[in-house]
Amino acid sequence: MVDPDANFDDFLPEALRFRSPAPLADIGANLTHESFAGDLEAVLRRAGAANVTTLIVTGTDLAHAEQAVELAQRVPGLYATAGVHPHDASHWNGDLAAAMSRLHHRAEVVAVGECGLDFNRNFSTPPEQERAFEAQLALAAQSRKPLFIHERDAGRRMRDMLRAWRDDISDAVVHCFTADRDTLHGYLDLDLHIGLTGWICDERRGHHLRELVRDIPLERLMVETDCPYLLPRDLPAKLKGRRHEPALLPWIVREIAHWRGNTETELAHATSDTARRFFRLPMASEAQDIGRTQQESRNG
Numbered sequence: 001m002v003d004p005d006a007n008f009d010d011f012l013p014e015a016l017r018f019r020s021p022a023p024l025a026d027i028g029a030n031l032t033h034e035s036f037a038g039d040l041e042a043v044l045r046r047a048g049a050a051n052v053t054t055l056i057v058t059g060t061d062l063a064h065a066e067q068a069v070e071l072a073q074r075v076p077g078l079y080a081t082a083g084v085h086p087h088d089a090s091h092w093n094g095d096l097a098a099a100m101s102r103l104h105h106r107a108e109v110v111a112v113g114e115c116g117l118d119f120n121r122n123f124s125t126p127p128e129q130e131r132a133f134e135a136q137l138a139l140a141a142q143s144r145k146p147l148f149i150h151e152r153d154a155g156r157r158m159r160d161m162l163r164a165w166r167d168d169i170s171d172a173v174v175h176c177f178t179a180d181r182d183t184l185h186g187y188l189d190l191d192l193h194i195g196l197t198g199w200i201c202d203e204r205r206g207h208h209l210r211e212l213v214r215d216i217p218l219e220r221l222m223v224e225t226d227c228p229y230l231l232p233r234d235l236p237a238k239l240k241g242r243r244h245e246p247a248l249l250p251w252i253v254r255e256i257a258h259w260r261g262n263t264e265t266e267l268a269h270a271t272s273d274t275a276r277r278f279f280r281l282p283m284a285s286e287a288q289d290i291g292r293t294q295q296e297s298r299n300g
């Protein structure tokens with residue numbers, strides 16, 4: 001359980017024990033990554049202590065999506081996505097499409113993805129990536145679930161593909177947005193949502209985002225760690241292992257709030273409301289009701 005009344009243990013140095021003034025949703029947490037296998041319960045406790053109470057666990061291939069679903073079944077406040085990352089697009093085939101489609105119809109799966117285009121590293125060829133992404137756009141249209149999209153150095157092609165599908169899919173978030181103003185406005189014109197990570201904290205390559213965050217309407221913005229990747233580079237203390245985790249999300253929110261001219265509280269409320277609406281999550285009171293009903297039926 002992501003328990004907002006949990007206490008910090010001593011894994012995080014004092015200087016990294018942040019607590020958000022309002023509950024946060026981390027919409028991109030790769031909690032099935034092997035680096036979390038040894039201490040996931042402690043990671044979840046620290047997320048609660050930081051008031052990061054909703055976690056969308058990213059499913060980047062079939063095995064990880066199935067693990068994400070298992071986690072979401074076990075831990076209240078956790079939800080899963082199911083998709084094939086562009087790096088793995090060369091593995092796409094009909095069997096995989098059928099297995100993904102089955103996952104998309106499960107209640108724990110709140111988005112189709114992570115899927116998209118990454119022409120930066122091209123671990124799969126661009127044609128393989130486009131084929132797998134096109135097929136996942138079709139699956140999103142069938143299931144009517146929103147898309148969780150990865151795009152790197154492929155903004156133009158991404159926009160063209162999304163434009164062709166825009167009327168058929170419900171909603172889409174471009175997660176870990178890192179591109180330029182033109183690309184951002186292209187996405188906003190398509191009525192897409194934007195996910196921001198600690199990239200904005202990176203003085204080598206992310207400071208251009210400081211100028212852009214004001215362009216994102218508050219109701220289209222969500223926040224994420226993309227942990228264990230993308231540990232913010234400007235944290236006020238060193239972290240053993242340098243593994244990013246959800247408990248550090250308030251630091252990123254503080255940075256985004258600063259450059260947008262919002263308070264942390266405003267940004268926390270707004271991004272959490274947007275995440276609930278976008279992923280169609282139960283309201284906090286409903287989730288408590290579900291917990292209580294389960295408790296009562298166990299007791300009764």
Ligand SMILES: [Zn+2]
Nearest residue numbers: 114150175176
């Ligand atoms: Zn990604």
